[in-house]
Amino acid sequence: MSVADYMTPRLVVVSPKTTISVAVELMKKNAIHRLPVMAGNRMVGLITHGIIQRAMPSQATSLSVYELNYLLTKTTVDQIMETAVQTVAxxxxxxxxxxxxxxxxxxxxPVMTGDQVVGIITNNDILDAFLNIAGYGQPGIVTRVVVHHDHVGVIFAIGKVLERVWIL
Structure with a gap:
């Protein structure tokens, strides 16, 4: 199974000069926590809910709500984004x-085809893949076969056993 089978192909992205307040609003509106930062067709970074939280002043500061809102509307994504972004093909x-x-x-x-971002894969996508692979919620029997001594023909032999069981 390839990453493309389980990634989210619909990307919500921001530009480097997007304000943090706009990025937060996009995340809320789309029920997501991460946004690729794009300069034209090139990914230049990633902004996440966690990065934004770490960049904001502590709640123990003496900043008023108005001062905090001012910071959110003046700080841009490129000032706090992660630029060393891990990707996968x-x-x-x-x-x-x-x-x-x-x-x-x-x-x-972020999921790449060449130098183009074509999707994103998250922990939740991987958990969904696991449930799909395991056949969760589907009728049938899930079994596990442990092969202690692998050799040529072992999968064929397992198939023959399963064929006999199926016929019964």
């Missing part, structure tokens, strides 16, 4: 995306 195996996300302790990967 659309043709990569789902396991590659999972390994990259785990290794880098991130929850999202």
């Amino acid at each position: 659309a043709t990569a195996q789902l396991e590659t995306a999972i390994a990259t996300m785990r290794k880098n302790k991130i929850g999202v990967l």
Whole structure:
């Protein structure tokens, strides 16, 4: 299974000069937490809800609501975005995306075809893929086969056993 099979192809993006308040509003409106930052057709960064939270002053500050709102309307995405963005190829195996996300302790990967962003894959997309692969919610029987001594023909032999069971 490739990343393209489970990615979200509909992208909501922002430009580098988008204000944080507009980015937050886009995230709320689209029920998402991450936005690729695009300069024309080229991805130049990524802005996430977490990055925005870390960039905002602590609630313990003496800033008023008005001063905080002023900051949100004057700060632009390019001032706080992540520029060293991990990506994954659309043709990569789902396991590659999972390994990259785990290794880098991130929850999202922009999906690329060449140098073009064609989608985004998140933790939730991977959980959906797992449920799909496991057949969750579908009728039938899910089984696990452990092969202790792999050799040529073992899958064929398992298929023959399953064929006999199916006929019964």
